[in-house]
Amino acid sequence: MNGRQNGGDARQKWPAHLRHREDGLGTTLLDVRDVSLRFGGLRALSDVSFSVEKGELFSIIGPNGAGKTSLLNCISGRYSPSEGKIFFGGRDITRLKPNRRAAIGIGRTFQNLALFHHMSVLDNIMVGRHHLLKNNFLTGALYWFGGAQKEELEHRRKVEDVIDFLDIQHVRKATAGTLSYGLRKRVELARAVALEPELILLDEPMAGMNLEEKEDMARYIVDLNEEWGMTIIMIEHDMGVVMDISHRVMVLDFGRKIAHGQPADVLADPHVRKAYLGEEDPEIEPATPQALSA
């Protein structure tokens, strides 16, 4: 898996354009401040604050029901925080609608696949780019004068780049619903990437995959980050992958942030070991990714 080592010097994992910095970090892209979310009497999130730098691969982990997806939903706009604020590129997006967030560069995939099963792979990916088209029905009249036609060609070229990158040429005309689970997850990622987001939110991109599919997916995610320059926030239960590819990790438990930092530090954090393993004794050896995944 890209030859990365668990818990090594995380700075070596930072993209080249960040590595020269003293703290390894660049400009803040996403700033989440004191976000709380209530569903009736249930507090799904309590005063969660963190920031993600441009170019980071940032993971959110935590036991089931810890609030990870709720937090992603607050960032994508699906949920509106009960308290707190969210800034993207310095702009307050706390009350911005999900489609506006997509338009300013926040893309996402879902925990449960959200593809159009009866449509082809190609059409599913094209849907991802629709909001980027400047020309609409009215300006379509200008089609034969070149504007819309040129835009459509550019649009298709970008989609083909994404298809090539994710190695799904061989299924581009297949109906999405007929594909294996692993391939459908890849098509869903392709659709999100086709939006050309600056920040991409991945909700359990490897859930339900076999080892080989997971390794492939991990490689695509690293390449998206390093070669395509996308900032990534990932929720993932496979702790080996999380510790292997993330620059920083944040841990939620019962809706609260209990730890965050570089993978090796998070693994060694007694609060994290207690949340996952019920360990009380801070003298015991740091947890391994395998133990946290168990």
Ligand SMILES: Nc1ncnc2c1ncn2[C@@H]1O[C@H](COP(=O)(O)OP(=O)(O)OP(=O)(O)O)[C@@H](O)[C@H]1O
């Ligand atoms: N729409 C909703 N209505 C009511 N309660 C909700 C809703 N969405 C989430 N919750 C509750 O909020 C809490 C956090 O759920 P969330 O799905 O964010 O956790 P999670 O960390 O993503 O869990 P998992 O790892 O199992 O996906 C849970 O108690 C869940 O039941």
